[in-house]
Amino acid sequence: MPVRTPKExxxxxxxxxxxxxxxxxxPESFLRDEAARAIAEEALRNTLLRExxxxxxxxxxxxxxxxxxxxxxxxxxxxRRVVRIRNFGKLKEADEDVLxxxxxxxxxxxxxxxxxDDLDKRKRLAKxxxxxxxxxxxxxxxxxxxxxxxxxxxxxxxxIEPQAGHRILEMVRSDLHTLTNELNKLAAASxxxxxxxxxxxxxxxxRSREHLNWELSDQILAGNRRAALKTLRDLxxxxxxxxxxxxxxxxxxxxxxxxxxxxxxxxxxAKIFSEVRMPPFKQGxxxxxxxxxxxxxVAQRMQRIAAADxxxxxSKATPRxxxxxxxxxxxx
Numbered sequence: 025m026p027v028r029t030p031k032e033x034x035x036x037x038x039x040x041x042x043x044x045x046x047x048x049x050x051p052e053s054f055l056r057d058e059a060a061r062a063i064a065e066e067a068l069r070n071t072l073l074r075e076x077x078x079x080x081x082x083x084x085x086x087x088x089x090x091x092x093x094x095x096x097x098x099x100x101x102x103x104r105r106v107v108r109i110r111n112f113g114k115l116k117e118a119d120e121d122v123l124x125x126x127x128x129x130x131x132x133x134x135x136x137x138x139x140x141d142d143l144d145k146r147k148r149l150a151k152x153x154x155x156x157x158x159x160x161x162x163x164x165x166x167x168x169x170x171x172x173x174x175x176x177x178x179x180x181x182x183x184i185e186p187q188a189g190h191r192i193l194e195m196v197r198s199d200l201h202t203l204t205n206e207l208n209k210l211a212a213a214s215x216x217x218x219x220x221x222x223x224x225x226x227x228x229x230x231r232s233r234e235h236l237n238w239e240l241s242d243q244i245l246a247g248n249r250r251a252a253l254k255t256l257r258d259l260x261x262x263x264x265x266x267x268x269x270x271x272x273x274x275x276x277x278x279x280x281x282x283x284x285x286x287x288x289x290x291x292x293x294a295k296i297f298s299e300v301r302m303p304p305f306k307q308g309x310x311x312x313x314x315x316x317x318x319x320x321x322v323a324q325r326m327q328r329i330a331a332a333d334x335x336x337x338x339s340k341a342t343p344r345x346x347x348x349x350x351x352x353x354x355x356x
Contacts, residue, residue, distance in 0.1 A: 042066060046138065049142060052163050071102040076102075109138050182220060213228055245310075274326070283299070
């Protein structure tokens with residue numbers, strides 16, 4: 025079965041069609057998360073005991089057999105149960121076999137949602153997932169982003185000046201997690217007129233975006249704990265959600281892992297920075313940092329970032345404390 029689009033998923037859900045196994049993949053995590061929620065909402069429609077019929081598993085820390093055992097359980101006073109599974113791309117062969125056996129014969133009363141940025145398509149698990157209900161989520165193009173902004177603001181009953189819309193895209197681009205947060209702030213600040221102006225965008229977004237784009241990432245990579253914690257505090261006080269900051273940090277380390285892999289393959293700087301965008305005046309220092317940091321350290325820090333993300337989403341300690349602890353540990 026060919027990979028399908030998010031629009032096709034929306035249409036099938038409107039028709040009440042529910043698959044036993046879904047594979048949601050691609051770099052646009054905001055739309056992936058929305059799709060997973062939409063699937064869960066449809067699958068658990070009219071369910072009274074939702075908390076007993078919805079589970080999430082991160083296979084970096086959770087056991088694959090526990091996830092499958094939950095998926096194989098009958099729902100409690102409901103037609104279906106929903107199980108979400110992520111971080112399954114680097115499983116041992118035995119664990120992968122457990123998932124493959126389930127995918128081959130899924131339980132009819134369960135809806136299992138696999139979500140990933142990407143997956144090695146040469147693996148058996150990837151091939152199995154791709155042959156089923158697989159939906160790809162790519163970053164939105166500029167015209168799609170403009171429509172998305174209008175649609176989101178319409179729900180909030182707010183208008184936006186055309187120039188203000190263009191300025192937001194210049195600052196935020198296609199990061200929909202951050203874009204949503206900024207639009208919500210602007211919508212609240214636009215009251216009572218309910219109109220977002222260019223001046224309002226410049227006033228509320230510029231400082232946060234400058235920090236988000238450069239300062240926090242640079243300070244973490246440079247090991248400047250005091251400066252990083254000050255920038256982090258400014259961002260949190262400015263209303264930026266901790267989960268968005270963890271997404272920013274995760275993106276920084278994903279790019280580092282890619283650049284490190286290219287460097288180890290002997291790629292020229294021009295090739296590395298065509299894949300990992302970096303201002304020319306920062307490239308020399310970035311290459312030096314890459315050479316000093318080993319791949320194992322990068323992998324360990326990415327696992328720690330994933331653990332912090334999970335802790336926030338499962339309400340372990342406060343989100344602010346989690347992201348502050350993460351920044352301290354990354355520079356430890």
